[in-house]
Amino acid sequence: MPQFPSSVVIREVGLRDGLQSIQSILATQRKMDWIRDAYAAGQREIEVGSFVPARLLPQLADTAELVAYAKTLPGLMVSVLVPNLKGAERAIDAEADLLLVPLSASHAHSVANLRKTPDEVIAEVARIRAARDAAGSRTLIEGGIGTAFGCTLQGRVEPAEVLRCMQALLDAGADRVSIADTVGYAGPAAVRELFEQARKLAGEKFWCGHFHDTRGLALANVYAALETGVARFDATLAGIGGCPHAPGASGNASSEDLAFMLSSMNIPTGIDIPRLLTLRAKVAGWLAGETLHGTLWLAGLPKTFINSSTAATAA
């Protein structure tokens, strides 16, 4: 049997990757309720929003407020996404625990979506690192490499280019690096191969895997990544979010299904799944009319399920 990690963190990114992809705008109070309940269910890392101009993503305009609220919850690691130095400065001011800078390994996708080449993003990360250090801030910097398994514009993305970007991000001062299958092109064999190489390159700085379920492979891909020892995965409650290129297609890995898979493997996540399912029902009510995903909420937990979470006492 492979060596699986002794525990796994599911980083909840529904409030960012999920909410930015759907029409509904959730009120700030409801987002706070979501964060509070996710925390009570045992989640200890949450990406609460994105420091982008409000005119681009009005859904996420309240990110500073959410960071401030989330930081009142003891032991919660509060992340935000930032597209550039300006966003990073806001994250540093807000004292976010971690800021994630997205980089697209696909040159075509990078220019089309970020309006920068990968190397320009890497140069921006170096400026962010300098700003962080100058501010005496403890905010961690994560470089998240997207379209790592291909993209809808240029098609194939070479693993060597992903690894080159990863090394360059580390050289530029990123504290953490991650890999994302932004458009749901990855299969488990490719994941295993790339993640093994990434672990060799970045060691413990290789931080997180982010899989979309666009073609149903998110959990198989997580499983393949687990076999390489990676112990942190992004996911969204009810699998919200997803692929703008495939309307109606499945979104992110669903947090509750992923928690169930890990529970079935006896890998602790700290998550109380019944509580997370209760939160899912609440969020589903708030997002009425949106396409939600995941399967566990409908089938229910198996009779053999043992709730090993200590969240009830920890929260």
Add this chain to the structure above:
Amino acid sequence: MPQFPSSVVIREVGLRDGLQSIQSILATQRKMDWIRDAYAAGQREIEVGSFVPARLLPQLADTAELVAYAKTLPGLMVSVLVPNLKGAERAIDAEADLLLVPLSASHAHSVANLRKTPDEVIAEVARIRAARDAAGSRTLIEGGIGTAFGCTLQGRVEPAEVLRCMQALLDAGADRVSIADTVGYAGPAAVRELFEQARKLAGEKFWCGHFHDTRGLALANVYAALETGVARFDATLAGIGGCPHAPGASGNASSEDLAFMLSSMNIPTGIDIPRLLTLRAKVAGWLAGETLHGTLWLAGLPKTFINSSTAATAA
């Protein structure tokens, strides 16, 4: 990297496990069209029905006709499910290539659903073997061990009991043995562990894995099984079928999503995925109003997809 099988067979069980679980009764001619198109798309093993009394499963009353039709397609391995000796005699008369006898490793589930204990099913397999040999028939006998990862009635099912049943089936004369997660309780770590042991016990006679997607883990489970060298999986087009205990929940592993996963891993299946998606659209039209599953049909194939199937020339 693990050693994956050099090729994989997706056995289509939609005409049996799928159609028996849903309300619609498909006309015999449409079932024949389905078999013809699946064959044209490269599928070479199809379970066409079940020899059970028509009053119990009117959906499958035309199984003998379907076997006769399917056997006109060169190189197609035609399977049927049989619950007992009487059904097996019909399968042998019809010259099916393989008959599958289901056994439930859960004693409670076995008594409730098959009205026999596991040991009584094993004794029936011995009688089926004797009848097959007496008839000079070449129909293969497969013992399919269901509820192998737990069941909705008794909860936990011990792997040791699954392996005991497997050995007993082989001793009783089964040519092949298989494992099924009938109710969607399996996770990939348990799959890997049990499949490794089953391979050790039965070698090449360990024939097939059958996973339901009730809790979203079917493809992760297939991936874990692939790592043990198992090279044949049941699946249903559009994931039809599923779990009577969880109405609306996901059904079987979907044939087209599974074919895509294997294609992403460069494991040949002989299946022409675009053709299979065309057939899916046709069957979805026939089954209007039924809940269908799968993700690939909605998202479409990635830009990086290469159709390596030789089905177009083989068909």
